[in-house]
Amino acid sequence: MLKSSLFSSIIKTSVLLSFVGANCHVFAKEGMWLPPTLKSRETDMQKMGLEIPIEQIYNTSGTSLNNAVVLFGKGCTGEIISSKGLILTNHHCGYGTVQGLSSKEHDYFANGFWAQNNSEELPCGGLTVTFIRRMENVTDKITTGLTDTIPEADRNNIVNTRIKNLEKGYKVSSGLDATIKPYFNGNQYWVILSETYRDIRLVGFPPNGIGTFGGDTDNWSWPRHTGDFSMFRVYAGKNNKPADYSKDNKPYEAKEYFTLNISGYKEGDFTMVYGFPGTTNEYISSYQLNQIYSIIDPIRIEARTKRLNAWQEQMQKNREVFLKYTSKRAGVANGWKKWQGEVRGLKLNDALGKKQDYERNFQQWAITDNSLPYADDLLSQMAAKSLSINDILKTDEYFKEAVYGVELVQQASLLDKMLQVMRSGLNGSALKDSLIKLSKASGGFYKNYDAETDKHVFDVLMPLFMNKCAGRIPATFTKQYNEQGKNYSRWGDYVFSSIVASSEDIAHFADNSAAADSNKIKNDPAWILYNAANQYRSTYLTPNINRYYNDMAYLNRLYMNAQMQLDKHKIFYPDANLTLRLTYGKIDGIDPDGPAGYSYQTTLDGVIAKDNPDVDEFKVPQKLKELYTKKDYGRWAVNGTVPVAFIASNHTSGGNSGSPVLNAKGELIGTNFDRVWEGTMSDLYFDPNLCRNISLDIRYTLFIVEKFGNAGWLLKEMKIVNNKKK
Ligand code: ARG
Ligand code: GLU
Numbered sequence: 001m002l003k004s005s006l007f008s009s010i011i012k013t014s015v016l017l018s019f020v021g022a023n024c025h026v027f028a029k030e031g032m033w034l035p036p037t038l039k040s041r042e043t044d045m046q047k048m049g050l051e052i053p054i055e056q057i058y059n060t061s062g063t064s065l066n067n068a069v070v071l072f073g074k075g076c077t078g079e080i081i082s083s084k085g086l087i088l089t090n091h092h093c094g095y096g097t098v099q100g101l102s103s104k105e106h107d108y109f110a111n112g113f114w115a116q117n118n119s120e121e122l123p124c125g126g127l128t129v130t131f132i133r134r135m136e137n138v139t140d141k142i143t144t145g146l147t148d149t150i151p152e153a154d155r156n157n158i159v160n161t162r163i164k165n166l167e168k169g170y171k172v173s174s175g176l177d178a179t180i181k182p183y184f185n186g187n188q189y190w191v192i193l194s195e196t197y198r199d200i201r202l203v204g205f206p207p208n209g210i211g212t213f214g215g216d217t218d219n220w221s222w223p224r225h226t227g228d229f230s231m232f233r234v235y236a237g238k239n240n241k242p243a244d245y246s247k248d249n250k251p252y253e254a255k256e257y258f259t260l261n262i263s264g265y266k267e268g269d270f271t272m273v274y275g276f277p278g279t280t281n282e283y284i285s286s287y288q289l290n291q292i293y294s295i296i297d298p299i300r301i302e303a304r305t306k307r308l309n310a311w312q313e314q315m316q317k318n319r320e321v322f323l324k325y326t327s328k329r330a331g332v333a334n335g336w337k338k339w340q341g342e343v344r345g346l347k348l349n350d351a352l353g354k355k356q357d358y359e360r361n362f363q364q365w366a367i368t369d370n371s372l373p374y375a376d377d378l379l380s381q382m383a384a385k386s387l388s389i390n391d392i393l394k395t396d397e398y399f400k401e402a403v404y405g406v407e408l409v410q411q412a413s414l415l416d417k418m419l420q421v422m423r424s425g426l427n428g429s430a431l432k433d434s435l436i437k438l439s440k441a442s443g444g445f446y447k448n449y450d451a452e453t454d455k456h457v458f459d460v461l462m463p464l465f466m467n468k469c470a471g472r473i474p475a476t477f478t479k480q481y482n483e484q485g486k487n488y489s490r491w492g493d494y495v496f497s498s499i500v501a502s503s504e505d506i507a508h509f510a511d512n513s514a515a516a517d518s519n520k521i522k523n524d525p526a527w528i529l530y531n532a533a534n535q536y537r538s539t540y541l542t543p544n545i546n547r548y549y550n551d552m553a554y555l556n557r558l559y560m561n562a563q564m565q566l567d568k569h570k571i572f573y574p575d576a577n578l579t580l581r582l583t584y585g586k587i588d589g590i591d592p593d594g595p596a597g598y599s600y601q602t603t604l605d606g607v608i609a610k611d612n613p614d615v616d617e618f619k620v621p622q623k624l625k626e627l628y629t630k631k632d633y634g635r636w637a638v639n640g641t642v643p644v645a646f647i648a649s650n651h652t653s654g655g656n657s658g659s660p661v662l663n664a665k666g667e668l669i670g671t672n673f674d675r676v677w678e679g680t681m682s683d684l685y686f687d688p689n690l691c692r693n694i695s696l697d698i699r700y701t702l703f704i705v706e707k708f709g710n711a712g713w714l715l716k717e718m719k720i721v722n723n724k725k726k
Contacts, residue, residue: 030651030686031573032277032581034183034190035066036135045584049270051664057274057582060134065666066580067256069274070129070234072658073097075578077275078129078232079660079668081260082717085234085252086203087129088701089658090673091211092330094230097124098205099327099448104319109326112207114709121201121233123245129200129234132580133176134193141166142180142189148561149374152554159186166191183574185283185560186553192579197252199235199245204711206230206704207621213607215617216333220341220677222590224645224694225607228673229701231714258660260698261667263723264638265587265646267600272584273650273672273693275659277576280683283560285379286355287386288552289684293346295394297339299468303401304336306460314453324448338654338680345681345690354685365566375562382555389548395472396541402465403533406458407449411500412530414442415521418510422518432510439503439510446503451496458492472540476532480525498526576653576683585649590676590692600648603641604628604700627707636703644700646670647692653683661695667721670695 029048033041035058042054058064072078076093080086101122102108115121142162146155163180170178176193183190205211210227218224234252237243265271281288311329315322346352359379366375404410421434466473466481484491499505499520509520521527564572589600608628612618627633636642652659652672661670672695675682679691702720706712 029585029649032576032583032651033573034135035580035582038582048584048586049664052666056666062133063256065256065274066132068254068258069580069660070131071276072129073127075278075655076657077655077659080254080257082257083254084717085254086714086717087232087234088671089230090671091206091228091230093658094205094232095330096327097127098202101202108205109208112709113202113205114711115203118251121203124200124202127200128196128198130194130196132192132194136191137188138166138180138191139188148558152550181577181579186557187561195242197234197236197242199243199249201233201235203233204231204705204709204714209619209621210624210704216337217617219334220337220674220680222647222676222694223602223606225602225610227700227704228696229671258668259719259721261663261669261721262699265663265669267587267589269587270664271587271648271650272582272662273652273656273659274582274662275656275672276578277581277653278578278655280576280653282575283563285382285559286352286359287383289355290352291386291390291393292684293343293352295390296397297343299397300401301336301339303405303461303464304332306464307405307457308333308336310456310460311453314450314456321450321453324450328448341677341680345678346685349685349687351681351685362566366562369566372562372565374558378555378559378562385548385551389544392541392544395469396537396545398465398469399533399537402461405461407454408496408498408501408526409530411445412498412526414438414500415524415527416530419518419521435510439506451501455492455496458495459488463488474532474536476528495525495529498524500526578655583651587646588649588692590647601646602644604644605641607644624708632707633703634707636699642700642703643697645694645696647676647694649688649691650693651682651686651691652693668698670697
């Protein structure tokens, strides 16, 4: 595994160098547009190939495509692909939910899951999907009468009250949920009118051999062969409205859903991605960019490398540990790899240098223009504030990634809650009941916890923390460490004698606590660590960091405003904030003219070429190999193979996973699931030469559903078109 990833990164380096600095021929389009503002992009989009009116993408009468895009769970996108509420999203977006439905007996990761009719669809407790019905610009209502430079705290008070009142009004008048969010760092506000459905059921989920094929080795990279999709269904109660789970609920009747176009695409074709990008910071100063680049990202990478190695070792030894940690590991590894790409991309592009150039221009505009007197010293203020917090930010990041990287330390918060209950004056059976309730509520944690694995993590992360944060270490940490002979493994043994290390111990404690002994908690080694970390952070770190971010929120709002007024060349779009956006670009290989032996598209042949029965990440399921051997592709055959994935130049971010990828007519040709590693810096700095989103070809999805999952019944409810067939 290591070898192959090393190899691929060497290839990538040479590919990368060959097009850095090359002429910017590409059509990549920076920007994540709010649907109601798309009209201003229409001409540009038409020039690039858009063939439908903007009103079909977004309008306020409930008939546009936004009604077929959902926020899936807490941070992914999904799309409706049938009139019966069928949702298509990524495999990795359904992963956590499917983990909850899986067991050793029902190992959906190993075997996949394919409902054969509605009654076999599995309820997913806790999962929700949200439809965005409408958005309105309410900036005037929120900011009227407020001067730009009013102190942030006063402004927040006024703004928050206005937001609450206005949301209430919108809820009443629309009968929908209403949320008001800031855009452009608080220079604009939009109300989002939405509906959240709560009865969601699992319909189809390929085994990991397809859905996570390539694993972390291939994650964030191109060429890619992951069948990263899963299917769910929205169920509705009376009148097609949201309802809690009930067996009487019916599949949601969707008026708007995507037509699937299976006739293919070619390089240069227009594409759009409609979804929920989570967080970008495109307009920050070089000082904040430098914090991410040289403090935050490197610490996260360093600590996670250690944590992941420790997990991996245990997961390989024991299938139960694998099942417990697979979802957690995927999440931790995902950021780990992304930040490596981000740091590298920022460096290769000299993003800091470019920001500094921009800031020199900005300073010039600010001094020349008299309309915004506060603009002149914004940058110097941001510089001073950023520099003074760097040391504290560094320590805090080590706390978050190293100390809290040990799950046991976090779990000791349970003891803290118990302690508070004990101190609240409850006693006897009332106290006992409360403690038992708390202990039971933590069941979910223990279901996915292995103390031995976590102890290995302790053994590698605590030395990191102690070494890197010398001078800023809580006294209690040093005391425990010294008492255990300055030996990390012994220290770990001691800490893991905690009663939160096992669900039995904590349950036993809760059960026998009628005469509660708070000393037992106060002497618990994990609680002591947890408490010391919290005390230290809340005394020396958090207040400073909060003050810093508050100050920066103020300065960044003014800086954003000033950039928008003074920069006459740029077209501004708001940073991502997990609200609905449309981005557009073109199907575009990453190195169309260079030496790379691959193009903008991958195929099933490439999947088979990567097959390696000895490596979990690259084990192709037997049945898929049989389909390949027999060339049993049905109508999904294209030039003797099946297309799998493609790349395009749409500006996407985390949260866009599962987003519909559309052609010029607004028909679905794929599902977004990743970006190329070299371009992940696009959250901070977008470079059209390097930034590509990766999508799963809808034909591979349908091929897997029909031929591999034998769930062809699902295709009957979809609207599938093929321009090539008359
Ligand atoms: N990189 C993709 C995203 O950011 C996919 C993550 C899931 N896959 C994985 N191997 N961790 O969400
Ligand atoms: N995989 C990401 C997600 O879950 C999308 C990739 C990206 O960050 O662009 O949102």
